[in-house]
Amino acid sequence: MPIKSRIRTVPHYPKRGIMFRDITTLLKDPVGLRATIDELARRYAGMKIDKIAGIESRGFIVGAPLSYVMGKGFVPNTAPTASKSTPMPSRKVKGCCWWTTSSPPAARRKRPAS
Numbered sequence: 001m002p003i004k005s006r007i008r009t010v011p012h013y014p015k016r017g018i019m020f021r022d023i024t025t026l027l028k029d030p031v032g033l034r035a036t037i038d039e040l041a042r043r044y045a046g047m048k049i050d051k052i053a054g055i056e057s058r059g060f061i062v063g064a065p066l067s068y069v070m071g072k073g074f075v076p077n078t079a080p081t082a083s084k085s086t087p088m089p090s091r092k093v094k095g096c097c098w099w100t101t102s103s104p105p106a107a108r109r110k111r112p113a114s
Contacts, residue, residue, distance in 0.1 A: 006032035041069045051075050
């Protein structure tokens with residue numbers, strides 16, 4: 001069964017014209033969740049990956065088990081927001097992304113161009 005079939009679509013949420021993809025139906029299905037993590041691990045196997053970075057809640061939920069399966073560290077990230085505060089203490093690394101302050105210093109440094 002395709003992974004997409006395990007994700008519920010809520011039409012017109014939060015406003016008309018938006019199709020919200022509710023992954024809670026996937027998360028509560030152990031076969032679907034395992035298939036998702038295994039498919040992502042297969043997709044990125046063989047690539048040079050140092051860490052798995054997950055953005056916000058969905059990224060945390062999928063990124064943590066993916067990093068476990070791939071034997072990589074996991075770095076939780078918050079998305080930049082329009083407000084002056086973010087849900088987690090964070091800092092922006094110029095030209096890179098948002099890192100939580102709990103990330104190890106080596107993970108926060110921008111890698112030099114090779």
